[in-house]
Amino acid sequence: MRVGLLTVQVPFVRGGAEMLAESLAREIRRAGHEAEIISLPYKWYPPARIPEHMLACRLVDVEESNGVPIDRMIGLKFPAYMARHPNKVLWLLHQHRGAYDLWNTELGDLHNNPDGAHVRAAIQEADTRLIAEARACYTISRKVSERLRRFCDLPSTPLYHPPPGAERLSGGEYGDYFLVPSRINRSKRQGLVVEALALTRHPVRAVFMGAADDQGYTDGLKGAAERGAPGARVTWTGAVSDEQRAELYANCLGVAFVPWDEDYGYVTLEAMLSSKAVVTCADSGGPLEFVADRVNGLVCEPSPAALAEALDLLWERRHVAREYGQAGRQRYRDMGIGWESTLSCLLG
Amino acid sequence: MPARLKLNVFSPLPPVRSEIANHTTWVLPPLGRLADVTVWTAQEGWSPVEAEGVRVRRYRPDAMPWGELNDADATFFNIGNNTGLHGDIFRVASALPGVVILHDTVLQHFFAGLAVHHGWRAEYLAAMRRHHGPDGLEEGRRLLAGGVGAGELASRFPLALAAADRATAVVCHAPDGARALEARTRLPVYHLDLSMDLSGVEPPPPPAAGNGAGPELRRIVVFGFLGFNRRLPSLLRALAQMPNRDAFRLDIYGQVDDEAEVRLLIASLGITHLVQAHGFVSKAELDRGIARAHLAVNLRFPTMGEASASQLRTWAHALPSLVTRTGWYATLPEDAVFFVDPEDEIEGIKRHLARLLAAPEAFEAAGRRGRSLVAARHSPRRYAEGLVEIARQAPMQHGRRAAVDLARASSRALASMVGMEGLQRAAPGVAEEIALLTRPASPPGG
Numbered sequence: 122m123r124v125g126l127l128t129v130q131v132p133f134v135r136g137g138a139e140m141l142a143e144s145l146a147r148e149i150r151r152a153g154h155e156a157e158i159i160s161l162p163y164k165w166y167p168p169a170r171i172p173e174h175m176l177a178c179r180l181v182d183v184e185e186s187n188g189v190p191i192d193r194m195i196g197l198k199f200p201a202y203m204a205r206h207p208n209k210v211l212w213l214l215h216q217h218r219g220a221y222d223l224w225n226t227e228l229g230d231l232h233n234n235p236d237g238a239h240v241r242a243a244i245q246e247a248d249t250r251l252i253a254e255a256r257a258c259y260t261i262s263r264k265v266s267e268r269l270r271r272f273c274d275l276p277s278t279p280l281y282h283p284p285p286g287a288e289r290l291s292g293g294e295y296g297d298y299f300l301v302p303s304r305i306n307r308s309k310r311q312g313l314v315v316e317a318l319a320l321t322r323h324p325v326r327a328v329f330m331g332a333a334d335d336q337g338y339t340d341g342l343k344g345a346a347e348r349g350a351p352g353a354r355v356t357w358t359g360a361v362s363d364e365q366r367a368e369l370y371a372n373c374l375g376v377a378f379v380p381w382d383e384d385y386g387y388v389t390l391e392a393m394l395s396s397k398a399v400v401t402c403a404d405s406g407g408p409l410e411f412v413a414d415r416v417n418g419l420v421c422e423p424s425p426a427a428l429a430e431a432l433d434l435l436w437e438r439r440h441v442a443r444e445y446g447q448a449g450r451q452r453y454r455d456m457g458i459g460w461e462s463t464l465s466c467l468l469g
Numbered sequence: 470m471p472a473r474l475k476l477n478v479f480s481p482l483p484p485v486r487s488e489i490a491n492h493t494t495w496v497l498p499p500l501g502r503l504a505d506v507t508v509w510t511a512q513e514g515w516s517p518v519e520a521e522g523v524r525v526r527r528y529r530p531d532a533m534p535w536g537e538l539n540d541a542d543a544t545f546f547n548i549g550n551n552t553g554l555h556g557d558i559f560r561v562a563s564a565l566p567g568v569v570i571l572h573d574t575v576l577q578h579f580f581a582g583l584a585v586h587h588g589w590r591a592e593y594l595a596a597m598r599r600h601h602g603p604d605g606l607e608e609g610r611r612l613l614a615g616g617v618g619a620g621e622l623a624s625r626f627p628l629a630l631a632a633a634d635r636a637t638a639v640v641c642h643a644p645d646g647a648r649a650l651e652a653r654t655r656l657p658v659y660h661l662d663l664s665m666d667l668s669g670v671e672p673p674p675p676p677a678a679g680n681g682a683g684p685e686l687r688r689i690v691v692f693g694f695l696g697f698n699r700r701l702p703s704l705l706r707a708l709a710q711m712p713n714r715d716a717f718r719l720d721i722y723g724q725v726d727d728e729a730e731v732r733l734l735i736a737s738l739g740i741t742h743l744v745q746a747h748g749f750v751s752k753a754e755l756d757r758g759i760a761r762a763h764l765a766v767n768l769r770f771p772t773m774g775e776a777s778a779s780q781l782r783t784w785a786h787a788l789p790s791l792v793t794r795t796g797w798y799a800t801l802p803e804d805a806v807f808f809v810d811p812e813d814e815i816e817g818i819k820r821h822l823a824r825l826l827a828a829p830e831a832f833e834a835a836g837r838r839g840r841s842l843v844a845a846r847h848s849p850r851r852y853a854e855g856l857v858e859i860a861r862q863a864p865m866q867h868g869r870r871a872a873v874d875l876a877r878a879s880s881r882a883l884a885s886m887v888g889m890e891g892l893q894r895a896a897p898g899v900a901e902e903i904a905l906l907t908r909p910a911s912p913p914g915g
């Protein structure tokens with residue numbers, strides 16, 4: 122089978138979506154098929170560009186290539202999934218969140234633009250119409266499915282998949298730091314961890330792993346960390362290699378991952394594969410599909426004080442951190458997260 | 470869409486001298502009962518708006534709280550020909566897609582005013598070219614060079630849709646105006662009857678002949694903003710030519726364009742003793758003036774495509790009226806007004822004046838029918854219900870607007886790639902795709 126993976130990319134920006142597309146292509150090839158990532162450039166500002174991109178995607182001909190039909194098209198990202206194909210399946214990473222759950226929040230930007238409501242209406246209208254034309258609609262998480270149902274009244278099925286490089290992740294020591302992985306930006310709320318560190322009773326250490334998406338925010342965090350938790354308690358690694366990443370996961374005490382309403386969050390799964398407890402928040406979205414409070418991690422209120430309490434608890438009761446971590450690894454196995462079931466749905 | 474909508478309404482408000490401001494004030498109480506309304510005005514001060522569910526916010530066009538505005542389900546912009554009152558509203562409407570209420574469908578004066586007095590020259594020329602082609606562009610240049618006036622360009626180059634360049638829909642108060650615009654735009658065009666609040670106007674008893682002017686005298690009233698198209702010189706000439714002209718008195722209320730010229734004309738016609746110009750007076754004084762009159766003269770030629778608030782005010786007083794058989798006025802019921810044909814203007818006025826003396830009962834009956842018409846078709850409640858119904862169709866309107874924008878962007882791209890001939894061939898396919906992307910999930914109201 123020839124399978125096209127239809128996505129968009131913001132040129133020179135690489136993140137989880139790109140890794141997912143690459144992982145999916147690799148796994149499809151492993152399963153004996155041909156796979157190609159078909160990526161279109163995308164720009165979301167000014168908002169008037171968005172409907173133009175929607176139309177451009179709709180006009181792209183992906184039914185065949187070089188005289189040979191593309192048997193299956195898997196749409197991944199907005200608005201690439203609007204392209205026509207008679208045998209299209211969606212595996213939605215997310216919709217354009219500014220038009221949905223981020224509308225009128227400080228993390229969204231569309232509502233502050235004069236034609237924001239107008240573009241939002243166009244996105245919602247086209248999504249409702251064109252997502253429904255796919256022969257099947259899957260999402261990467263229950264959270265994404267819930268949004269699709271809530272905002273567009275469309276059914277979908279979540280399909281969990283392993284994080285990229287899952288095979289490299291394994292448990293190691295339970296060291297003297299919490300790992301705080303993710304690109305650094307407001308939606309990942311690393312600021313909450315920084316504020317919590319200033320409130321912990323113990324000299325809790327944290328290693329922030331990931332490149333800065335928002336340099337101003339990152340600089341602000343570093344300043345606040347220096348004031349609230351001075352000395353060697355906070356480390357900023359920036360972007361790291363796959364090997365470094367695996368090592369940092371393997372040897373941390375636990376993982377703090379406190380985003381706001383995350384779609385899925387590889388971090389949670391990476392922590393589980395590394396046998397680490399996950400500290401997350403009640404409004405963190407995707408992680409809550411995997412973290413059971415006081416089973417394989419801690420789920421606290423999204424406040425610095427509550428987070429500080431959770432970090433202190435694991436810091437002083439290291440055997441609990443170990444116990445939660447091992448339960449996480451087991452839970453990952455029990456959930457049957459793997460490519461086989463994902464491919465069976467997407468190619469079936 | 471929620472059961473109770475949130476609406477933005479951009480409008481001038483009293484105490485500014487504007488029938489649009491008055492109209493908004495009448496519509497707000499019933500509208501506030503149906504929706505949560507924020508009225509946006511650029512004025513420094515405004516008369517208190519006592520209407521439940523309505524609040525008033527002041528705005529500055531260069532510092533708009535877009536997030537707050539986008540929180541509403543729909544936004545309405547009131548646009549009329551007064552540059553001072555509607556210039557800022559137009560600036561916001563040029564950025565925020567919403568429903569434009571056209572109180573006039575000939576807006577040449579408005580845009581020429583923006584160009585000449587507010588630095589909108591390049592935009593004016595672009596609008597003239599976009600909406601009226603090379604001829605429009607050429608005439609626009611002439612206007613900016615002082616070679617021609619807006620009045621001379623108005624009927625050929627009305628620029629009505631230039632006010633709707635970013636709109637999602639258009640509202641007109643004249644059905645023929647709505648039909649004419651509908652043929653020229655892909656946007657939804659709605660017709661709503663202009664409204665009038667009758668609560669402050671008691672139906673008067675049939676006026677006794679003379680009304681203080683003498684037992685056999687008839688009082689004629691003309692009021693409003695009396696520009697060149699209100700035909701005041703024709704009325705004065707007709708009056709002067711009446712064999713029994715001393716049986717009439719003419720009261721003029723409001724601002725008269727070329728006032729000095731009109732005074733000269735009155736003097737030269739020898740009717741100074743028949744005519745009294747009162748200038749701009751309070752609403753109460755105007756109402757007293759209308760109440761004691763026997764006939765209102767409410768001519769328009771050429772029409773600016775508007776429905777007339779003055780006509781509704783006349784009818785509110787059950788006062789008979791002469792109107793020009795043109796535009797919205799031509800659609801008025803035969804038994805509620807008396808028509809004057811533009812090509813037979815002076816003679817037509819004279820015939821009606823003679824009849825007013827001979828058969829006043831027919832005129833009084835027409836006035837009473839006019840008042841019934843206002844009560845039945847022109848109530849603010851009905852207008853407010855119309856606005857809410859239009860607001861409920863916002864998703865469809867946004868879809869149409871997005872289609873228009875995409876069609877423009879696609880046309881530009883296609884024209885640069887394939888030239889005009891290729892564009893003509895490709896356009897249907899592109900249009901089909903745009904329609905699919907932007908078509909509402911269900912028909913409006915369905």
